Amino acid sequence: MSVDERRRVKRLPREVRERQILDAAVQVFSERGYHNASMDEISDVAGVSKPMIYAYLGSKEDLFAACVQRESANLLEAVAGGVDVDLAPDMQLWDGLRAFFDYVGEQRAGWRVLHRQAISQGGPYSDELVAMRRRAIGLVDTLLVRTATKQGLDEHATSATEALAAAVVGAAESLADWWLDHPEVPSRIVAARLMNLAWMGFGDLVEGNTWSPRG
Amino acid sequence: MSVDERRRVKRLPREVRERQILDAAVQVFSERGYHNASMDEISDVAGVSKPMIYAYLGSKEDLFAACVQRESANLLEAVAGGVDVDLAPDMQLWDGLRAFFDYVGEQRAGWRVLHRQAISQGGPYSDELVAMRRRAIGLVDTLLVRTATKQGLDEHATSATEALAAAVVGAAESLADWWLDHPEVPSRIVAARLMNLAWMGFGDLVEGNTWSPRG
């Protein structure tokens, strides 16, 4: 039975078709961007007619939201699965970063959808993503706070953790983007570089070795 | 005032018209995003008919590129104007960061165009932005390299500077975004937080105080 025949004949269960469609959508959204992606192209790539997309996943907006949701869930799962919460905070951050960069390296299309497309869309699509980003920042923040607290809380440092967490997350995203153009660098090296910057910088902060304009 | 007079008054020099148009375009692009911005709305906001836009600034893509170009030039100018190249590298970075955050705080629309819209557009529009981002990363890289070199070049550190510079730029962007939601924090505090993270972390790196999984 040829591929053609299979396509023409098989009535696949809904679940399978939905996956096909989402795969195609992630690919096309990542390549063309949300607005330049056409439902026609997505349906072509998915090997499915347009009405199926609307029947199963709803409007273009719904479809995009479903992509973001799936990919962000995958990313979170990958990161969470790579972290052992019983370890020390620095090891958790390290494992998390490694898992993050591994995911980005393997799922470039998914990452692009999350990072580049979802951010730039106003409106409700990006809620999912904004939420995920907040969760990521929150996680990093927790690690930083726990560390700062253990080491004798310095007021300046802890009040700043959320901002620093945002900075670290942004740094990670930016590094991931940079890495897309430098694929020859191994994932663990990229992770290590960020880890050094973030953790050592934060460590100095905790220990009171701060930089100041007049220092 | 006769119709003729009014007409004569309306015949503004090209330069002025272009500024009107670019102002309107930056505003609309920043509010609606590239694709949801319509040439109609831009011409309305600019108080100029559509054919004028095409005559002066070319296609929508050209117009967007011109916006990015102008805004990125402004940003670079602001940053460059705030930095004294005769000072030490850390002071340069500090002044640059302060100038950057000041600019973002004052030119939110312009920043949105640069950060959110330009990134997400594939294709030729974003060349301007990519170039500017590269220049920013390059500047930071230069500072880092100069510092590392002075202090006795450590191979690991220097090979990493570009990546770190990317990370710092990303961190700055992310912090700027975070700051949009926390406007009560003064610009200089935001800059200081990033400065601490980046400079102290980098300093440790240069001095060989690196973090490692087993360390």
Added chain:
Amino acid sequence: MSVDERRRVKRLPREVRERQILDAAVQVFSERGYHNASMDEISDVAGVSKPMIYAYLGSKEDLFAACVQRESANLLEAVAGGVDVDLAPDMQLWDGLRAFFDYVGEQRAGWRVLHRQAISQGGPYSDELVAMRRRAIGLVDTLLVRTATKQGLDEHATSATEALAAAVVGAAESLADWWLDHPEVPSRIVAARLMNLAWMGFGDLVEGNTWSPRG
């Protein structure tokens, strides 16, 4: 109850299925109009899958025609059943009108399908309706002609009977519509009003008491 049993229960005889489908179709057509009614909604309301509708009643057009046919047959039956052909023409008209308004009062959905939807469809769907309307006009015409003939045929009057019959039928339809907005008026009063207008006016005509511009 096993799946098998449930399946057996669901296998209703064709006749029942057809009634279910027609009931649903009349309801949906009457609520949404022909074009805004979707086969999906009809199948939902009927509790039957779409392929069944096609198997039993054919295309949407066929289905609509079947609705019109059933409802017009019901209407005719109701009217015919209310009329005793051995009575005098005026009594026949009276009984017919009463039966007509009773039917409209009880079968609003069916009446809407007949009156509002079927009329506005060009093409073949409305053949059923046009035929029924012709039959209605024909019946009234017969009564008028019989009366006119008995009383000594007046040329003017008889040549006009068909037009008058059309007018009476239209008046009845319009009154029925008006009645939908005045449900407090009893059916027999509505019928009586029309009867007066039609019969007395016709009677005058037969007797030569005609209105004329200069009279």
Added chain:
Amino acid sequence: MSVDERRRVKRLPREVRERQILDAAVQVFSERGYHNASMDEISDVAGVSKPMIYAYLGSKEDLFAACVQRESANLLEAVAGGVDVDLAPDMQLWDGLRAFFDYVGEQRAGWRVLHRQAISQGGPYSDELVAMRRRAIGLVDTLLVRTATKQGLDEHATSATEALAAAVVGAAESLADWWLDHPEVPSRIVAARLMNLAWMGFGDLVEGNTWSPRG
């Protein structure tokens, strides 16, 4: 300058284009019905591109509403212009009917849009039409009431005038439809038939010559 050239070259003022578009829309709506009429066909018939329709008249719904509005205004104007309010009620009704049938005879497309299409559309399109129909019924009602009052008010008769007015209007509409299939009958004859039915029947009513089941 050929028609082709004129079409390609002339930039007609908005007013003219709007009339062209409305003319085409009335024609197409009347031929195909609201739903089967496509904006493509309307734009073809109008000799104008689709975007112009949207720019000048708005959505399909808006366009249809504009048609109904224009045609109903024309019809009212024609009828009002044919009636002299200083004449006796019967003369007014007579003149109004004549004007109505004249209009229908001359503007078949417009009449179809009003009568067949607008009625069958639910929703807001038909508001215009429903309002016009109400006005027509109101006008007839006024004539009947004035007559009944002058002749010594009979309670039964006056309470019924609104229903009778509805009946007369419906009869007129139905007769107009019937006439579409019998164009050989002159307009004034059709009007006279209805006038006889309505006025004589009503006159009997006023004078107490009513029909009753046992009479």
Added chain:
DNA sequence: TATGAATGAGTGTTCATTCAT
């Protein structure tokens, strides 16, 4: 018998872009 799965064909609508004036 009965249906979930699947689609071809068409619709309304928008938008960047360009003439003619």
Added chain:
DNA sequence: GATGAATGAACACTCATTCAT
């Protein structure tokens, strides 16, 4: 220099209809 008038081309979305099971 400046604009109202005009459109080609494309896109999201829907629906009647039919297979394969």
